[in-house]
Amino acid sequence: MCGIVGYIGQRDAYDIVIKGLQRLEYRGYDSAGIAMYDGMNLNICKTKGKVSDLEKKAKNSNTVFGKVGIGHTRWATHGEPNDQNSHPHFSNSGRLAIIHNGIIENYDAIKILLQNRGFRFHSDTDTEVLVNLIEDVLNNEDVKLGKAVQIALNQVVGAYAIAVFDKEKPNEIVVARLGSPLAIGVGEDEFFIASDASPFIEYTNSAIYLEEGEMGVIRLGRKPRIRKIQDDKLVDPYIQELQLSIDQIEKGGYEHFMLKEIYEQPTAIRDTFRGRMLVDEGLIRMAGIDDNIQKFLNVNRIIIAACGTSWHAGLVAEYIFEDIARIPVEVEYASEFRYRNPVINSNDLLIVISQSGETADTMAAIKLAKENNAFVFGVCNVVGSSISRETNGGAYTHAGPEIGVASTKAFTTQITVLSLIALKLGRAKGTIDNSHFHMYLNEMATIPGKIERVLKENNHIEQVAKSIKDAKNCLYLGRGYNFPVALEGALKLKEISYIHAEGYPAAEMKHGPIALIDEEMPVVVIATRKGHYQKVVSNIQEIKSRKGRIIAIVSEGDTTVKELAEHVIEVPETIEALTPLLTTIPLQLLSYHIAVMLGKNVDQPRNLAKSVTVE
């Protein structure tokens, strides 16, 4: 969703802000804009379209000058994507400029109030209402900018990360956060502002992450002054040293971030294991579980809430938790869970799964579970994200930054963490015996190497992609542990190639989807030897006899399915519970190649945002 960047210091702000916006492109957006203060004037340039369009437009304007500036990529919520609705927004007098990520829910009522006081509006956005509300406070009360922002924010309902610049106070930028992330990069006599650290990591690795409900006045020559928006309490800012490196957020020779991230999976999974899976000692050490072990062992059931790909990882976890730890599991879309008045109490444990750690619906699920006294455990990738802060305990996936909008390494590392938890609990409860536990650990350790073997199939998978790229529809089928993989394969295809695709449990085909099958319809079937193999082979025969085109993911050396399928892609053998970690990889590559061949924007598919911070 929207991205925020700001700079104040001694360098040219334009270059830093534009580059920062490019680094935030992965969040998803439909328009972009900047405001620069050149020492006299506050100049704004904004446009519908990409940051590259903004650069073209800004090139011949005054917006390229100045040592202080703010920039924004907008993912439209209130008002269509057009130049007017793009950020930054000016206040009526032209004194203030604001950028905003989030939603002001009561903007309509405030807008009427301000209109009655003579304010005029030039866009359909809630953000323009907020900047004028701040100006209204400045007009009517004898306060400084920081205080005016605070008074205004205490009147709004909603979610926000904002940065406000006042040309009468050109040495400072005021920022605030509630429900959307905001980081302040701290350099030598310079500060950076951004939705995450990627826009400033090449300049500084010292950062302050604003906590929920905090605001800050960032002024050159002194430490940022942070306080609570609601009660004005001063907070001592915690400056942390970031582990992020510039290589992690660049393409590193790959054509797309998605491809780089697919190839990073062996390393990402090794990083997920590191310090946790001690194969020689026959141990899984996870502080987030060890610290709360009684909670985990005494729960009545686990509820998993997540969205999109993370929800698919939750479905895989349902199989492994029930199979190995014998704990009942329910998997919920966070967006449904939050509104359907679920029965939940202190004997339940909620596990939320989120790559970004910022998904609004998942945040709401946490709030609901906490109100009902359930213990909440988070599986997140982004360190320090809102979800990782709001949960009672958690485990990071350690996948490293995921920039391609289509989630890949986040998914496989989520499954890895959840499998480790299931095994650890299974051992602690005695639902898995020692020899099986050791067998699992040994097999888990081979997974990164086995993924490397699957990645070697890339050229072959590209050929398979070529043969089905013109399909209008596609079915994905799997059973057991591979049913969620079928869902994930279909999601990957639709989100980046815009081909309609559906995932189904293979046996459900007879109850409806089989009617779709004809010689035009590619059906991707996961048919590995471990996991209802014979049943899936029967399903494949049913497709074959209706002339469907079969693309099968099979175990190495399979001959039966080879006879029936148009194409097979082989993956190494593993324990059934771990097959999703291998079968997912060819499906990611298949979608990737199809999208590239169709000329789609793989890393930034239309209409999608990397972290969905609004409902």
Ligand code: F6R
């Ligand atoms: C799909 C995808 C989305 C996310 C979903 C949840 O490739 O990326 O479906 O999985 O928006 O996001 P997180 O995991 O950040 O909560």
